[in-house]
Amino acid sequence: MSDALINGLAGAGGGIIAQLITYPLQTVNARQQTERDVKKEKRKLGTVAQMCQVVKHEGWGRLYGGLTPSIVGTAASQGVYYYFYQIFRNNAEVAALEHKKRGIGDGSVGMLSSLVVAALAGCVNVLLTNPIWVVVTRMQTHTKTLKKSKPCRSELTSSEKSSHATVEPPPFATSHAIQEVYDEAGLWGFWRGVFPTLIMIFLLGALAKLGATIVTYPLLVVKARLQAKQVTTGDKRHHYKGTLDAILKMIRYEGFYGFYKGMGTKIVQSVLAAAVLFMIKEELVKGARFLLAQNKPKSKPP
Helix, strand or coil, rough: HHHHHHHHHHHHHHHHHHHHHHHHHHHHHHHHCCCCCCHHHHCCCHHHHHHHHHHHHCCCCHHHHHHHHHHHHHHHHHHHHHHHHHHHHHHHHHHHHHHHHHCCCEEEECHHHHHHHHHHHHHHHHHHHHHHHHHHHHHHHCCCCEEECCCCHCCCCCCCCCCCCCCCCCCCCCCCCCCCHHHHHHHHHHHHHHHHHHHHHHHHHHHHHHHHHHHHHHHHHHHHHHHHHEEEEECCHHHHHHHHHHHHHHHHHHCHHHCCCCCCHHHHHHHHHHHHHHHHHHHHHHHHHHHHHHHHHCCCCC
């Protein structure tokens, strides 16, 4: 088993565990990012209070809306990223050694080369897995609403005519989210938000994790707005034609505050997820290498 494959599988495993632990925070953060009504008082609620609101009005299940495609996306994203990162890293190390033989450098991979390697792996990851995250965002931001039943008039009593019973809506499944995205924008709809994400990757490579979250957070909000359900009727302020249109409308109608909605939630989620991911990944890599070393046939002495 190649080192790239070991790192890819370990990254996928660590990512899944981190996702399971932090997913409710991601759901609340996605809703905070895509909240477009500046008059709504609920935006003033803290993260925990908003989680309680979701549980109260929509049930525990909504905190885990889109978990299945999210786990698939996390496994794919982390697996793809670490697999290609290791491949690009190995190539960079070979190139560095070749340069050393020619009297250029000390044979180690420099900071710039490391940043390029990380950026390339991140770009491949985004281009391959963006459709999954579009579906996940749709499921996280979908709000469960109860509908009133409409029985025949002959079946209504005098007391029932004034108020009808509410009917539980069918679950918003992965297939519904996929169909919704396709109906809105066709196949291109599954790559919405790619442009701000690619920009964010290059910024992430040049900044520390916490600092990068603060600096690149506006791009995360724009990406979430583009991936969430678009308002095609009524208020055009909430309908975005593209990245630039979303930025301009957010500045005009929400101010710069709109670009930082839910940032506190995101910082907590990012730091926690990163800690869990790297801890689990390193342990899985060590375990895999140990098992491979144990199973490796021992050479007989001459």
